[in-house]
Each structure stands twice: as structure tokens, then as C-alpha cells.
Amino acid sequence: GQNIDQPTEMTATEGAIVQINCTYQTSGFNGLFWYQQHAGEAPTFLSYNVLDGLEEKGRFSSFLSRSKGYSYLLLKELQMKDSASYLCAVLSGGYQKVTFGTGTKLQVIP
Amino acid sequence: GAGVSQSPRYKVAKRGQDVALRCDPISGHVSLFWYQQALGQGPEFLTYFQNEAQLDKSGLPSDRFFAERPEGSVSTLKIQRTQQEDSAVYLCASSSTSGDEQFFGPGTRLTVL
Numbered sequence: 001g002q003n004i005d006q007p008t009e010m011t012a013t014e015g016a017i018v019q020i021n022c023t024y025q026t027s028g029f030n031g032l033f034w035y036q037q038h039a040g041e042a043p044t045f046l047s048y049n050v051l052d053g054l055e056e057k058g059r060f061s062s063f064l065s066r067s068k069g070y071s072y073l074l075l076k077e078l079q080m081k082d083s084a085s086y087l088c089a090v091l092s093g094g095y096q097k098v099t100f101g102t103g104t105k106l107q108v109i110p
Numbered sequence: 111g112a113g114v115s116q117s118p119r120y121k122v123a124k125r126g127q128d129v130a131l132r133c134d135p136i137s138g139h140v141s142l143f144w145y146q147q148a149l150g151q152g153p154e155f156l157t158y159f160q161n162e163a164q165l166d167k168s169g170l171p172s173d174r175f176f177a178e179r180p181e182g183s184v185s186t187l188k189i190q191r192t193q194q195e196d197s198a199v200y201l202c203a204s205s206s207t208s209g210d211e212q213f214f215g216p217g218t219r220l221t222v223l
Binding site: 030031033041042043044045048087089091097098099100101102103105 | 143145150151152153154155158166201209211212213214215216217
């Protein structure tokens with residue numbers, strides 16, 4: 001089975017840096033996605049990690065350690081519009097099924 | 111448009127009614143996924159299609175749920191004899207191949223009274 005854990009809620013200040021952690025236990029791991037979901041909207045793709053290490057994309061970076069079953073999403077220079085839920089999702093199995101975590105609701109305050 | 115579309119966006123059904131939810135994936139995308147998302151939760155996998163073949167339906171909660179993609183493009187999720195616990199947002203996603211980034215539609219919010 002799959003088990004994905006991430007914090008339920010986080011609060012951070014505008015302009016600051018926040019790190020959202022995700023731990024997972026799965027068989028047949030192939031990769032890990034991060035999605036952003038604003039309230040009432042569909043998830044949108046942020047990043048995809050297959051190999052260990054840090055992937056940087058503008059203000060957003062994502063890190064993966066496959067041996068530890070651990071990933072984090074790093075958001076820099078936070079903006080109010082970054083207030084959203086951030087979903088960690090694991091790609092696994094033969095046909096590469098995606099399993100989502102429950103999401104971390106991030107609130108950015110002035 | 112070039113994205114995934116879903117219809118209807120909102121559906122209110124009386125308990126016991128049948129509903130059909132439609133998904134138009136991005137043209138040419140081989141893989142199509144259906145998810146159920148309850149308020150405050152992540153999307154829960156329902157079923158997966160590769161072209162017209164339904165390769166995994168392990169997430170369908172009961173035999174009242176049925177999905178099809180007869181021509182490998184448009185997909186329909188049908189829920190028979192709806193129950194209040196079926197109330198959720200139903201998301202459809204497509205990807206060019208099974209391991210790629212998934213593009214989500216706006217979802218259908220189903221409310222069963």
C-alpha cells in the first residue's frame with residue numbers, strides 16, 4: 001500500500017521562505033510530484049522529482065531523497081497568491097499510478 | 111481550448127438518482143484518470159484508462175460507480191443510485207503517457223441531497 005504524510009496546515013509571512021515536507025512509504029517508487037491547488041480550483045503541476053537532489057524552478061524548489069522516503073517543497077519570497085494547498089503525490093507501480101497526500105494548506109500572512 | 115474540460119461543473123442530485131459526469135482530455139493524451147476529492151482532502155484515485163482500456167478500477171468505491179472511454183478520448187463517469195456520501199468534487203486528469211505530469215480539469219462538484 002501507499003502511505004504519504006504531510007503537515008495539514010502551515011502559516012508563513014509574505015517575503016519569507018517556507019519548507020513543506022512530505023514523507024512516503026511505497027513499493028515500486030518511480031517519482032514524486034508536487035501540485036498546487038487554490039481553493040475551488042483544480043491542482044496545477046509544480047515539479048517532478050525522479051532522482052535524488054534538488055530541482056529549482058524560479059521561486060519554487062523541490063528536493064527528493066529516495067533512500068529516506070522524503071521530499072520537500074521550498075517556496076521563496078512568498079507572495080500572498082501562494083496561499084493554497086500543496087499536494088505531494090507519489091508515482092509508483094507498473095503503469096505508474098499517482099497517489100496523492102492529503103495536502104498542506106499554506107496561509108501567507110502580511 | 112487546449113486544456114482538460116469537464117461537464118457539468120456543478121450537479122445537484124436527489125438521493126437515488128443516476129448521474130453522468132463527462133471529461134474531455136487534452137487531444138492526443140493516452141492516459142486518463144478519475145479522482146474523487148472530498149473537502150480538505152487530496153484527490154483519491156478512482157480509475158485509470160490507457161486509450162480505451164480501463165487498466166485499473168481499484169479505487170471505485172462500489173459497483174454503483176462505472177467509467178468508460180469507448181473511443182480512447184472522451185470519458186464518462188457514471189454513478190448509479192447516488193448516496194449522500196458520493197457528494198464530492200470529481201476530477202479528471204490526462205497525461206501524454208502514464209508517467210508524465212497530469213493536467214487536471216476544473217472538476218465537477220456533485221451534491222447529493
